[in-house]
Amino acid sequence: MPVNRKASGKRAVVIKALAHSSRLLIAEALMEGEMCVCDLRDLVGADMSTVSKHLSLMREAGVLSCEKRGLNIYYRLACDCLGDFLRCVDQIAPGKKCAAKSCC
Amino acid sequence: MPVNRKASGKRAVVIKALAHSSRLLIAEALMEGEMCVCDLRDLVGADMSTVSKHLSLMREAGVLSCEKRGLNIYYRLACDCLGDFLRCVDQIAPGKKCAAKSCC
DNA sequence: CATCTATTTGGCTAAATGACCAAATAGATG
């Protein structure tokens, strides 16, 4: 595994695309299958324009792809590894231990 | 996989802890083994206080743990699944396709 | 106990991000 800035930066773009609770909520929902923007707006409960910007960001990071059919644009996960990704995240239980300096 | 806000928020905290190129660089370096703060400062090339704040954030998110030995504090990964996590990230190649609206 | 060293904390400023509204666009439909 390389320790260099350029690679980390590239990876960070992808990770950032999932590092927001609304965006993560979207990604989790899309694990069940594609959804159109208006469905995702209902899910997230924010302004359509806000949701659209989240989707663009995720699309540009490579996390999502989309396709227009009829009046709607359907978004889906671009990669099926999200489950593995989240399994790791869930192992990292938000920290009881070492949360204060007292532990060190 | 649940689609609910509270769980997503918890996960997002962990993901955010890795969603910054300096912090990711730190995590990648720690895959090779523990390091003290001053080594990490050299790695990142930022002010010690800046690095220390990154480390606190990662520690509070549960990503890192630390231990004092002698004069130094050594940080290490709290979870060994980071490789799996990054394998997924690397699958999501920052997006050639669908980067502009033309694709939809 | 005085001092020295590694690290953290507080304060501040600059930059990035997220939210909403209003306006623009693209494509479907009458």
Added chain:
DNA sequence: CATCTATTTGGTCATTTAGCCAAATAGATG
């Protein structure tokens, strides 16, 4: 071709985040 609908884009404002410096702290060492 005029209109309607779903989505995106641009603008603006408020909040959060990241960085540095200076000062505080904790623990090791003389």
